[in-house]
Amino acid sequence: MTSLAFDQVRVDYAKRTAVASFTDTVKPGEWLCIIGPNGAGKSSLLRAIAGVVPHAGKILVDGSPLTARSSRRRAQLIAYVPQSPVLPSGMTGAEYVLLGRNPFVTHFGRESELDHSMVDDVIDRLDLAKLATRDVDTLSGGERQRLVIARAIAQEAPILLLDEPTAALDIGHQQQALELVDKLRREHGLTVVSAMHDLTLAGIYSDRLILMHAGHVVAQGPAGDVLRPETLGEFYGVSVRVHREDDGTIIVVPNRTTSF
Amino acid sequence: MSTSMSMRGESRWWIPAAVVALACSLLLGLMIGPAGPTWWRVPLELVDRLPFFSVDSGLTATDWSIVWQIRAPRVVLAAIVGSTLSIAGASYQGVFRNPLVDPYLLGVAAGAGLGATIVITVNRSGTSSWIIDPLPMIAFGGGLIAVLVTYLLGTTAKGERSSTSLVLAGVAVTSLATAAQTFLLQRNSDVVRQVYSWILGRLSSATWGDVRLVLPYVVFSTVVLLLHRRLLDVLRVGDEEATALGVNVSRVRLAVVIAATLGTASVVAVSGLIGFVGIIVPHAVRLVVGTSYRLVLPISLLFGAAFLILADIPGRVLDNPAETPIGVVTAFLGAPFFLLILRTRKNER
Numbered sequence: 001m002t003s004l005a006f007d008q009v010r011v012d013y014a015k016r017t018a019v020a021s022f023t024d025t026v027k028p029g030e031w032l033c034i035i036g037p038n039g040a041g042k043s044s045l046l047r048a049i050a051g052v053v054p055h056a057g058k059i060l061v062d063g064s065p066l067t068a069r070s071s072r073r074r075a076q077l078i079a080y081v082p083q084s085p086v087l088p089s090g091m092t093g094a095e096y097v098l099l100g101r102n103p104f105v106t107h108f109g110r111e112s113e114l115d116h117s118m119v120d121d122v123i124d125r126l127d128l129a130k131l132a133t134r135d136v137d138t139l140s141g142g143e144r145q146r147l148v149i150a151r152a153i154a155q156e157a158p159i160l161l162l163d164e165p166t167a168a169l170d171i172g173h174q175q176q177a178l179e180l181v182d183k184l185r186r187e188h189g190l191t192v193v194s195a196m197h198d199l200t201l202a203g204i205y206s207d208r209l210i211l212m213h214a215g216h217v218v219a220q221g222p223a224g225d226v227l228r229p230e231t232l233g234e235f236y237g238v239s240v241r242v243h244r245e246d247d248g249t250i251i252v253v254p255n256r257t258t259s260f
Numbered sequence: 261m262s263t264s265m266s267m268r269g270e271s272r273w274w275i276p277a278a279v280v281a282l283a284c285s286l287l288l289g290l291m292i293g294p295a296g297p298t299w300w301r302v303p304l305e306l307v308d309r310l311p312f313f314s315v316d317s318g319l320t321a322t323d324w325s326i327v328w329q330i331r332a333p334r335v336v337l338a339a340i341v342g343s344t345l346s347i348a349g350a351s352y353q354g355v356f357r358n359p360l361v362d363p364y365l366l367g368v369a370a371g372a373g374l375g376a377t378i379v380i381t382v383n384r385s386g387t388s389s390w391i392i393d394p395l396p397m398i399a400f401g402g403g404l405i406a407v408l409v410t411y412l413l414g415t416t417a418k419g420e421r422s423s424t425s426l427v428l429a430g431v432a433v434t435s436l437a438t439a440a441q442t443f444l445l446q447r448n449s450d451v452v453r454q455v456y457s458w459i460l461g462r463l464s465s466a467t468w469g470d471v472r473l474v475l476p477y478v479v480f481s482t483v484v485l486l487l488h489r490r491l492l493d494v495l496r497v498g499d500e501e502a503t504a505l506g507v508n509v510s511r512v513r514l515a516v517v518i519a520a521t522l523g524t525a526s527v528v529a530v531s532g533l534i535g536f537v538g539i540i541v542p543h544a545v546r547l548v549v550g551t552s553y554r555l556v557l558p559i560s561l562l563f564g565a566a567f568l569i570l571a572d573i574p575g576r577v578l579d580n581p582a583e584t585p586i587g588v589v590t591a592f593l594g595a596p597f598f599l600l601i602l603r604t605r606k607n608e609r
Contacts, residue, residue, distance in 0.1 A: 079504075085497070087497075095493075108487040
C-alpha cells in the first residue's frame with residue numbers, strides 16, 4: 001500500500017491559478033473523493049498528480065517527491081483515468097488494455113509474455129472477454145468506461161486517479177463502475193483519489209471528502225461533516241436537502257426553487 | 261485462449277506476404293525495360309549467378325550490364341525512396357495524430373527541394389570534387405527548417421495543435437519554399453531544366469552512387485522509426501494520457517520527426533519530389549492490416565518499396581524513349597486516392 005501526500009501544491013495555467021494551495025495526506029488504501037463546483041480545481045489537481053500538468057509545491061509518493069522520478073517510474077505508481085479518455089479507433093479492447101503495460105516496457109522494447117498474461121488476467125477478472133476482440137469504436141459508453149478502468153488496473157499502480165469516472169454513465173453503470181473500483185481497492189489495497197460531481201455517490205464510496213472551491217480547500221472530512229446544506233449552499237450556490245439514512249448513507253437532494 | 265496473444269497470431273502472415281510482394285516487384289523491375297535482354301532470361305541469369313547453380317540464360321555481357329548497371333540501381337533506388345516516403349508518412353501521421361499529413365503536406369519535401377535548388381543554382385559543378393556531396397546535407401537542412409516552421413506555425417497560442425492548423429501551416433510553408441525556389445530559378449534560367457526535371461521526380465539517372473549516397477541516412481531513419489512503432493501506438497490516446505502512461509511525449513515526437521525528416525530529405529535529394537507515396541501507401545496498408553503502428557510501419561516500408569518499383573515501370577516503358585516522370589505517375593494514382601480517403605475516412609484521432 002502506498003501513501004500520497006501533498007505539500008502546498010499549486011497548479012497554474014497561463015492565465016489563471018487552478019489550485020492555489022493544497023496540503024493533505026491520503027493514507028494507504030484510503031479512497032479520497034474531491035468534490036466542488038465546475039472550475040474548483042479538482043481535475044487540475046488530479047492532472048498534476050498524473051504528471052500531465054506541471055505543479056509547484058510537493059506531491060510525495062511514499063515520502064519522496066514525484067518530480068524526482070522519471071515519467072515511466074511515475075506511471076508505475078500512478079494510474080490515471082481521465083474525464084474523457086481517447087479510445088483510438090481501430091484498436092481492439094485487448095490492444096487498448098495492453099497500453100496500460102507501457103510503464104513496464106523499455107523505451108524501444110516490446111511487451112513480454114508476462115505483460116500479455118497480465119492483460120488477459122485483467123480482462124478475465126473484469127469479465128471483458130467479449131470486448132477484447134472488438135473495435136473500441138463499436139462499444140457503448142459503459143463498455144468503454146470499463147475498458148479504461150481495465151487499462152488502469154493493468155498498469156498495476158498502487159495509486160488510482162479517477163476523474164469523473166461516472167459522468168457518462170447511467171445509474172446502473174455508475175454503480176457497476178464504482179463497485180468495481182471499490183472491490184479492486186479492497187483486493188489490492190489501492191489508494192484511490194477521485195473527482196466526482198454526484199455528491200451522494202461520492203459520499204457512499206469514499207472514506208473522506210474534500211470540498212474545493214476556486215482552487216482552495218474549503219471543507220474536508222467524512223461525508224456527514226462535508227455534505228451539509230449550508231456548506232453546499234455556500235460553495236455550490238444551491239439549495240439542497242440532506243437526508244441521513246439509518247445505515248449512515250448521506251443523500252443530497254436539490255430543492256426545487258420555483259415558487260408557485 | 262489468450263485474447264491478447266491471438267490478435268498477434270492473425271497478423272503473423274502480413275510481413276512474409278509483404279516480403280514476397282517486394283521480391284516479386286524487384287524481379288519484375290529487373291526484367292522490364294525498353295532495351296536489353298528478353299524478360300524471361302533475367303531470372304535465369306540471376307539464378308545462374310547464385311553459388312552452386314548453373315543455368316544457361318543466354319545473356320550477353322552487354323545485356324548483363326544493362327540489367328546490373330542501369331536497371332538494378334534504378335529499381336533499388338525506387339525501393340529505397342518508396343519505402344522511406346511510406347514509413348516517414350506513416351510516422352508523421354502517427355506523431356501528429358492526423359491521417360492527412362505526409363512528407364509533402366508538411367513542407368519537408370518543398371524545404372528539401374529549395375535546399376537542393378540552392379545547391380544546383382549556386383555552384384553544382386564546384387562541389388563535384390568534394391569528398392562529401394553537400395546536396396543531401398543542404399536538402400536535409402531545408403527539410404528540417406521547413407518542418408520546424410510548420411510545427412511552430414501549426415501550434416496555436418494555446419499550445420494546441422489542431423489538424424487543420426497544422427495542414428494549413430504546411431501549405432503556407434510549402435508555398436513559401438516553392439516561391440523562393442521559383443525566384444531562384446528565374447534568376448538562374450540556365451539550370452531551369454536541371455532543377456525542373458529534379459522537381460518532377462526522377463529515378464531515370466539512378467546510379468549505384470546515388471544508392472550509396474542515401475543509404476546511410478535512410479537506414480538510420482528507418483531503424484529509428486521502426487524502434488518507435490510501439491510508442492506511436494501509445495501516442496494514439498493523446499498527449500495527456502500518453503504522458504500519464506509514462507511516455508515522454510515531446511521527446512518521442514522530436515525523435516520521430518527528426519528521423520522521418522532525415523529520411524525524407526535525403527531521398528528527395530536524390531529522387532526529387534515524388535508526391536503522394538507517403539499518404540497512399542500507409543492508408544492502403546491501414547485498410548488491409550488495421551491501424552496498429554506495429555504493423556503499419558513495417559508493412560508500409562515493404563509495400564512502399566514494392567509500390568514505387570511498380571509505379572516506375574510504366575514511366576520506363578510508355579512513350580519510349582522519352583520518360584514519364586515518376587512524380588507524374590504517383591500523382592495520377594495518388595490524387596484520386598487522396599480524395600477517396602477524404603470522403604471515406606472516419607473521425608480518427
